[in-house]
Amino acid sequence: MPRVIVDVLPKAEILDPQGQAVARAMGRLGVSGVADVRQGKHFVLDVDDSVDDAELERIAETLLANPVMEEWVVRREGNGGQ
Amino acid sequence: MPRVIVDVLPKAEILDPQGQAVARAMGRLGVSGVADVRQGKHFVLDVDDSVDDAELERIAETLLANPVMEEWVVRREGNGGQ
Numbered sequence: 001m002p003r004v005i006v007d008v009l010p011k012a013e014i015l016d017p018q019g020q021a022v023a024r025a026m027g028r029l030g031v032s033g034v035a036d037v038r039q040g041k042h043f044v045l046d047v048d049d050s051v052d053d054a055e056l057e058r059i060a061e062t063l064l065a066n067p068v069m070e071e072w073v074v075r076r077e078g079n080g081g082q
Numbered sequence: 083m084p085r086v087i088v089d090v091l092p093k094a095e096i097l098d099p100q101g102q103a104v105a106r107a108m109g110r111l112g113v114s115g116v117a118d119v120r121q122g123k124h125f126v127l128d129v130d131d132s133v134d135d136a137e138l139e140r141i142a143e144t145l146l147a148n149p150v151m152e153e154w155v156v157r158r159e160g161n162g163g164q
Binding site: 007019026032041042043044046047050055059 | 083089090091101104107108111113114115116117118119120121122123124125126127128129130132133137141144145146
């Protein structure tokens with residue numbers, strides 16, 4: 001069964017408090033060399049062959065991401081691996 | 083500045099209530115053809131050249147994922163694109 005990955009991130013101009021919290025925690029824990037962190041969502045969908053790219057885009061836009069605040073990338077994985 | 087992606091997912095044997103909620107919502111909204119959804123976290127890190135793979139693995143294991151319940155993949159992106 002084809003596997004589809006959808007990665008969702010806050011838009012560049014949108015504040016990302018989760019990512020900032022991670023970046024601050026790194027500083028406290030002595031991790032250096034990380035200039036910026038942004039945090040988003042990672043979805044793995046197992047879909048039928050009947051689901052085409054347009055349907056995937058509709059799913060991402062309406063169910064997985066908030067188009068006002070987030071951007072997303074849909075990609076298909078040919079093999080069954082992650 | 084090198085960009086690093088870390089994708090975190092609940093382990094296969096761990097219940098994923100977020101993914102299940104998305105899958106159920108799809109059913110209610112008339113989306114068919116999606117057999118399974120799993121939801122995790124997607125991190126984008128801007129790191130210095132000084133940060134090596136071992137350090138990235140340590141960051142992922144201690145700060146970005148919970149090794150008891152989650153698995154993760156670290157990958158470097160050579161270019162500046164997402």
